[in-house]
Amino acid sequence: MIAASRRTFLAGGSAAILAGAAPALARGKTEADVAIIGAGLAGLAAARACEAAGLRVVVLEGEKRIGGRLHTLRHLPGAPEAGGIQIGAGYTRLRKIADEVGVALASGGGAGAGIADAPGNLYVVNSVTATPQEWPTSPGNRLAESERHVEPAALLRHYARAFTRLAGPDAWRAVMPESDISVLAALRQAGASQEALRLIAANFNGNSLAGMSQIGLARMFAIFASQPGPVATVTGGSQRLPEAMAGSLRGDVRLGQTVRALREEPDGVTLYLAKGMLRAAHAICTIPLAALRHIPMECAMPPALARMIAELPYTRASFAYLLASEPFWEADGLPHTLWTDDPLIGRVFVLGSEPPMLKLWTTGAGADLLDRLAPQDAERMIVDRLAAMRPSSRGKLRVLHLHSWQKAPGARGIYHHIGTGMVGDLAAAISHQGARLHFAGEHFGRTASGMEAAVESGEAAAQSLLARI
Numbered sequence: 001m002i003a004a005s006r007r008t009f010l011a012g013g014s015a016a017i018l019a020g021a022a023p024a025l026a027r028g029k030t031e032a033d034v035a036i037i038g039a040g041l042a043g044l045a046a047a048r049a050c051e052a053a054g055l056r057v058v059v060l061e062g063e064k065r066i067g068g069r070l071h072t073l074r075h076l077p078g079a080p081e082a083g084g085i086q087i088g089a090g091y092t093r094l095r096k097i098a099d100e101v102g103v104a105l106a107s108g109g110g111a112g113a114g115i116a117d118a119p120g121n122l123y124v125v126n127s128v129t130a131t132p133q134e135w136p137t138s139p140g141n142r143l144a145e146s147e148r149h150v151e152p153a154a155l156l157r158h159y160a161r162a163f164t165r166l167a168g169p170d171a172w173r174a175v176m177p178e179s180d181i182s183v184l185a186a187l188r189q190a191g192a193s194q195e196a197l198r199l200i201a202a203n204f205n206g207n208s209l210a211g212m213s214q215i216g217l218a219r220m221f222a223i224f225a226s227q228p229g230p231v232a233t234v235t236g237g238s239q240r241l242p243e244a245m246a247g248s249l250r251g252d253v254r255l256g257q258t259v260r261a262l263r264e265e266p267d268g269v270t271l272y273l274a275k276g277m278l279r280a281a282h283a284i285c286t287i288p289l290a291a292l293r294h295i296p297m298e299c300a301m302p303p304a305l306a307r308m309i310a311e312l313p314y315t316r317a318s319f320a321y322l323l324a325s326e327p328f329w330e331a332d333g334l335p336h337t338l339w340t341d342d343p344l345i346g347r348v349f350v351l352g353s354e355p356p357m358l359k360l361w362t363t364g365a366g367a368d369l370l371d372r373l374a375p376q377d378a379e380r381m382i383v384d385r386l387a388a389m390r391p392s393s394r395g396k397l398r399v400l401h402l403h404s405w406q407k408a409p410g411a412r413g414i415y416h417h418i419g420t421g422m423v424g425d426l427a428a429a430i431s432h433q434g435a436r437l438h439f440a441g442e443h444f445g446r447t448a449s450g451m452e453a454a455v456e457s458g459e460a461a462a463q464s465l466l467a468r469i
């Protein structure tokens, strides 16, 4: 049950005041039936659905690029991805859209995608390098006797078998508050040793074990289990999909148009831009909540939604893209992927041999550390540490690019996760249906995650809007 909506001022004040903008009387004519904030998958899916119903749509995008968290780094050798890559077998909405806009999908997308815990990691733990075969007896292995045989990358799944299980991808919304405990507490209950907790935290897909609800993990497991089958990637790079979606629209997609404040009124929504404003009968806001919380906003919303805008955590992750002078991993006979407990290094994935590129991926406190270093210091430290961990890389690596999602003002993290004690409020928040201002984005997914959640939420926001006109 959602508490009654009330007028809420977020980010410290009224949108009109903070924008230094004109009073309501001088607000100008309505330019569009629907203004969509954000040209990522959610915004573009919403735009397509609104146009299909005959509405006039304008999409406003703060960046000078379409795609949001689908971002292909075309200036780097091999055009690696900075954002989403893997398309699950169950991404039916996204696959349908790809088909409609003529974007081909290729099957596959494992370790090269930079997100899979591919079997066969080379471990560097407590400064000792070990293959999976060497791990159980490695001097770097300080796990308790009962868990010594489990590889560091498999520890979380090993203990998560004891976590609360969900009956399906949507079941997370109805869990009891007593199950909404942290991953840390759930791991302790399951018997994980202190060293196991340290290693799980080292490359955790979140910011800390204490900060994520075990239901967040249970939800991911339920989603994966519900869609068995091979994953796919977008042929030619992920960003091609949102670009093709934008190309399929009749209305404008205006790049470099950051919405600086917004206000919902009885008969429309006013969006305040760097220069001027835009008025529309409805707006769909797809800004990630970690970014939205910095934007003054005046609208009616339930307290649960206001809390999620203010508090929903987003995983911090930073990457380094490295070019090798030759694919040294083919010569040293060791597993390709490096998995370390060094926060600055995290994990290093081989992206491919032609060109020989690697991607370093570090999360949480490790991402903060990488972000704080001066780029030249970070690059030198990364190359030196990798040479010590994997001697065959010595003298062969160069950092081409550092990427931090939390530094991007329109993202401020890679994706949301359910914070400890937030299941109830997130479930209530995503049930909210605005009168004029509607919300979407991957954080509003009900049954899906990642890209599919973005599309699901965009289409749902469009349907809710269409039901009101």
Ligand SMILES: Cc1cc2nc3c(=O)[nH]c(=O)nc-3n(C[C@H](O)[C@H](O)[C@H](O)COP(=O)(O)OP(=O)(O)OC[C@H]3O[C@@H](n4cnc5c(N)ncnc54)[C@H](O)[C@@H]3O)c2cc1C
Pocket (backbone or CB within 6 Å): 037, 038, 039, 040, 041, 042, 043, 060, 061, 062, 063, 066, 067, 068, 069, 070, 082, 083, 084, 085, 086, 087, 088, 115, 257, 258, 259, 260, 286, 287, 288, 291, 295, 317, 405, 409, 410, 411, 413, 414, 415, 440, 441, 442, 443, 449, 450, 451, 452, 454
């Ligand atoms: C590193 C990484 C790996 C991932 N891996 C996967 C994966 O393998 N599979 C998967 O399914 N998903 C993955 N994801 C998640 C997936 O990419 C996202 O869920 C999805 O792209 C989000 O789409 P969205 O439209 O909700 O948000 P976004 O793509 O973030 O779109 C929001 C848009 O709003 C714009 N914006 C923000 N503020 C303003 C403003 N004030 N004014 C105007 N515009 C603004 C932003 O610039 C952005 O373009 C990954 C994401 C990252 C970052």
